[in-house]
Amino acid sequence: MSKMTAAQYKTKIEPVWCPGCGDFGVLNALCNSLSARDVDPKNTVFVSGIGCSGRLPPYVKSYGFHTVHGRVLPIATGIKVANPDLTVVAVGGDGDAFAIGGGHIPHMSRRNPSIVYIVMDNGTYGLTKGQASPTGPLGMKTAASPYGTIEPPLNPIAMALAYDISFVARAYSGKNKELEALITRAMNHRGFSLIDVISPCITFYNTYKDLPPQLAAIPETHDVKDRSKAFELALKEDKIYLGLFYENDRPTFEERIRGVVDQSESSGIPRLDEIFLDFA
Numbered sequence: 001m002s003k004m005t006a007a008q009y010k011t012k013i014e015p016v017w018c019p020g021c022g023d024f025g026v027l028n029a030l031c032n033s034l035s036a037r038d039v040d041p042k043n044t045v046f047v048s049g050i051g052c053s054g055r056l057p058p059y060v061k062s063y064g065f066h067t068v069h070g071r072v073l074p075i076a077t078g079i080k081v082a083n084p085d086l087t088v089v090a091v092g093g094d095g096d097a098f099a100i101g102g103g104h105i106p107h108m109s110r111r112n113p114s115i116v117y118i119v120m121d122n123g124t125y126g127l128t129k130g131q132a133s134p135t136g137p138l139g140m141k142t143a144a145s146p147y148g149t150i151e152p153p154l155n156p157i158a159m160a161l162a163y164d165i166s167f168v169a170r171a172y173s174g175k176n177k178e179l180e181a182l183i184t185r186a187m188n189h190r191g192f193s194l195i196d197v198i199s200p201c202i203t204f205y206n207t208y209k210d211l212p213p214q215l216a217a218i219p220e221t222h223d224v225k226d227r228s229k230a231f232e233l234a235l236k237e238d239k240i241y242l243g244l245f246y247e248n249d250r251p252t253f254e255e256r257i258r259g260v261v262d263q264s265e266s267s268g269i270p271r272l273d274e275i276f277l278d279f280a
């Protein structure tokens with residue numbers, strides 16, 4: 001079968017996003033990357049949480065699971081464990097990822113399943129009409145915070161590095177080629193990868209003008225194995241660096257599970273299903 005084009009990876013379902021939403025850029029880069037990598041839709045699952053960004057799975061030709069708010073990662077992990085041969089891509093917003101779902105991030109690092117997690121980070125809760133999210137700036141005024149927020153934002157890249165996630169990157173939805181390249185690299189990575197994609201919400205928190213002057217590509221000389229240097233780049237206040245901060249190679253969750261299964265088969269310890277048979 002000939003290779004599918006990027007356009008063929010899109011379904012006929014028209015995205016309901018507002019015209020100009022950054023999430024369109026993510027969808028385009030994703031489809032370009034799926035085409036470049038010749039990914040088989042039959043062996044691919046997109047999993048999402050709830051939010052405007054969480055609407056993405058039906059727009060891509062693949063299997064999909066639009067789950068519940070903040071629980072995209074445990075569900076994606078379950079899918080990967082059930083069938084490690086699948087390409088599993090998790091997607092969602094910064095609220096989904098770092099507020100209600102934030103508690104899952106460290107455990108994804110500990111387990112390190114081969115899942116690509118794309119966070120469409122717009123600093124706001126788009127779907128619920130623009131409340132401040134954990135990545136919105138201090139003092140952000142919204143209908144729900146008319147005097148400005150009183151919590152400073154968290155830094156997703158520094159957090160991911162602190163947890164030692166095995167692939168940590170940041171991209172901008174307006175820089176499609178770079179985003180596509182990062183997605184492709186993350187898909188080739190063995191282990192959990194987090195790409196924080198700055199993806200502006202044109203309706204509730206339009207950062208299209210303010211952001212570009214602060215964005216800068218990570219210097220080509222940066223060694224992606226150097227975690228301390230990656231921290232330095234992540235903590236810079238005058239620049240928002242884009243690109244791959246850090247990558248390490250260590251055993252994946254699916255490999256370790258295979259190891260436990262192999263041990264259990266030779267251990268002589270009865271398996272759970274055999275124990276259950278005693279009660280049948």
Ligand SMILES: Cc1ncc(C[n+]2csc(CCOP(=O)(O)OP(=O)(O)O)c2C)c(N)n1
Nearest residue numbers: 050051052053069093094095096125126127
């Ligand atoms: C358990 C639960 N709590 C709250 C909500 C309401 N809710 C739906 S989406 C959302 C936040 C969306 O923001 P984000 O995850 O950043 O995605 P975006 O819409 O900006 O893409 C919230 C609070 C919900 N659906 N379920």
Ligand code: SF4
Nearest residue numbers: 018021052126201202
């Ligand atoms: S509300 Fe914001 S995040 Fe949601 S579709 Fe519109 S522009 Fe995108």
